[in-house]
Amino acid sequence: MATRIRKLTAVGLPAREELLVRSLLKMVSARTTEDWIFHEGLEASVALCNPDSALATMALRRSSSHGLLCVSVVHDDAPALPQTLTLRSPIRSGDFIDLLNHASEQLMQPGRPRQEPGTDDTPDQALAFTLQRLLDQGARHYAAIHAGNTMAMVSLGTRRLACAGPLDDRALLKLGQDSVFQLVEVDDEQGARAFAAAGWSGGMDRLLWLAGLHAHEANTPLAVEGCYMLRRWPDAGRLPLEPFHLRMASVLVRKPMRAAALAELTRRPLIDAQAFLRACALCGLLDEKPATGDSKTGRVVPMVVPRRSRYGELFQSIRAVLGIRS
Amino acid sequence: MSEREYKVIFTGSMGAGKTTAIAAVSDIEPVRTEVSNSDLATHAKATTTTGLDYGEVTLPSGQVLRLFGTPGQLRFNFMWDILAKGALGVVVLVDNSRPDPLTDLRDYVSAFRSVIDGTRAVVGVGRCEEHPFPSIDDYHDALHAMDMHVPVVSTDVRRREQVITLLDILFYQIEAADDAVAEAAQGAVEQ
Numbered sequence: 275m276a277t278r279i280r281k282l283t284a285v286g287l288p289a290r291e292e293l294l295v296r297s298l299l300k301m302v303s304a305r306t307t308e309d310w311i312f313h314e315g316l317e318a319s320v321a322l323c324n325p326d327s328a329l330a331t332m333a334l335r336r337s338s339s340h341g342l343l344c345v346s347v348v349h350d351d352a353p354a355l356p357q358t359l360t361l362r363s364p365i366r367s368g369d370f371i372d373l374l375n376h377a378s379e380q381l382m383q384p385g386r387p388r389q390e391p392g393t394d395d396t397p398d399q400a401l402a403f404t405l406q407r408l409l410d411q412g413a414r415h416y417a418a419i420h421a422g423n424t425m426a427m428v429s430l431g432t433r434r435l436a437c438a439g440p441l442d443d444r445a446l447l448k449l450g451q452d453s454v455f456q457l458v459e460v461d462d463e464q465g466a467r468a469f470a471a472a473g474w475s476g477g478m479d480r481l482l483w484l485a486g487l488h489a490h491e492a493n494t495p496l497a498v499e500g501c502y503m504l505r506r507w508p509d510a511g512r513l514p515l516e517p518f519h520l521r522m523a524s525v526l527v528r529k530p531m532r533a534a535a536l537a538e539l540t541r542r543p544l545i546d547a548q549a550f551l552r553a554c555a556l557c558g559l560l561d562e563k564p565a566t567g568d569s570k571t572g573r574v575v576p577m578v579v580p581r582r583s584r585y586g587e588l589f590q591s592i593r594a595v596l597g598i599r600s
Numbered sequence: 601m602s603e604r605e606y607k608v609i610f611t612g613s614m615g616a617g618k619t620t621a622i623a624a625v626s627d628i629e630p631v632r633t634e635v636s637n638s639d640l641a642t643h644a645k646a647t648t649t650t651g652l653d654y655g656e657v658t659l660p661s662g663q664v665l666r667l668f669g670t671p672g673q674l675r676f677n678f679m680w681d682i683l684a685k686g687a688l689g690v691v692v693l694v695d696n697s698r699p700d701p702l703t704d705l706r707d708y709v710s711a712f713r714s715v716i717d718g719t720r721a722v723v724g725v726g727r728c729e730e731h732p733f734p735s736i737d738d739y740h741d742a743l744h745a746m747d748m749h750v751p752v753v754s755t756d757v758r759r760r761e762q763v764i765t766l767l768d769i770l771f772y773q774i775e776a777a778d779d780a781v782a783e784a785a786q787g788a789v790e791q
Contacts, residue, residue: 511754
């Protein structure tokens with residue numbers, strides 16, 4: 275069974291103490307019930323806090339809103355922060371291991387505030403969603419991915435993946451849907467070396483597209499209940515688009531609409547329209563637009579069938595001759 | 601062009617793949633007019649198209665879709681207006697390995713602006729795998745700045761199915777433009 279990976283961060287600790295924590299994390303993995311990695315930022319499961327640091331207040335707020343478990347790192351008899359665990363300084367490895375295992379037990383208890391969707395600690399956060407979030411944040415670095423038996427390198431700047439062996443669509447989908455993974459930032463030199471040495475490289479958008487198309491199968495949350503418009507066509511040269519995806523793109527790039535309207539206009543099942551929207555969303559192609567008129571009230575309005583273009587029959591004939599399935 | 605003949609233009613810089621693209625879908629062996637390449641310094645091709653490339657797709661009804669490839673070298677641009685007359689739309693092919701592909705894009709889109717009329721085109725960008733920049737988003741932004749709303753996709757014209765996809769997208773663009781004109785006309789009548 276895959277081991278859960280938890281994140282631990284430091285808030286306001288002296289540099290030497292933080293360095294000690296980072297080193298201890300690498301050494302104690304064999305004796306903890308879960309895997310732990312160090313994370314910079316408050317999107318973690320556990321925060322080791324210096325009670326005298328002004329940043330500790332932020333951590334405490336996040337504790338009540340997002341379930342961050344705060345630990346006061348205290349010297350001698352110094353007071354700890356209210357309603358936090360305590361870890362004595364100087365930190366000993368035995369105490370550190372006990373703390374991590376205790377934290378694991380507490381984090382698994384039901385009734386704790388859930389992390390907001392979209393953070394790396396959300397149990398159902400698949401790799402594809404994490405990558406999409408990083409891209410949304412403007413990340414452009416290299417990162418090493420460890421997911422199950424797969425090790426890959428991603429370049430967020432060029433939106434490319436590299437791996438020792440080829441990743442076909444099945445492997446890309448599995449990787450994109452995996453929710454137990456490590457994503458570790460690496461420096462440009464290391465990333466470039468990995469890409470140069472890789473046996474295979476391909477576009478990251480293909481992984482995102484496949485994960486979006488199949489999101490409903492993995493029961494991952496990606497709601498597409500709003501009114502959307504495409505800001506540009508999906509890249510048909512790189513993505514595995516069906517002919518009806520092109521029809522949907524040609525409609526959605528011109529006017530905003532909901533999934534139901536898109537399905538009706540293109541004569542496809544609703545599930546196809548929703549899958550298309552999810553795939554476009556993960557690739558960063560969708561803009562949500564304000565609902566207007568009847569789409570706001572949710573009232574179902576009979577669709578106006580668009581007038582057939584004077585070229586309709588011509589293009590239908592050309593498509594048939596060229597072998598384009600409709 | 602008679603009522604039973606329709607025309608699509610393939611344009612783009614030298615070496616972008618116009619000849620290859622037409623050959624990929626033409627029913628007939630494409631007609632090519634070539635001379636020696638006078639620009640070997642920038643492009644290592646022995647020959648280049650001087651007049652035009654020509655291919656066609658014949659439909660069961662007897663209608664013919666004629667495919668014209670423009671000469672890539674700018675010294676032949678006097679032919680572009682002649683070729684553009686009566687065209688349904690334009691396929692613009694860009695080579696992403698060239699020094700300034702966005703300028704190439706602007707040049708060829710501007711040259712056929714009257715045919716494209718804002719939307720009746722598709723842009724196919726080649727060699728994106730080896731040359732990821734400019735990105736598809738960069739091309740999209742460049743077209744937007746020209747008030748052009750045209751799809752941009754990466755493409756490998758050596759693969760027939762990708763050339764067919766370019767044409768499929770172009771046909772959607774032409775149909776949508778036609779619908780928009782009809783809707784505008786209907787709106788004017790109702791007023």
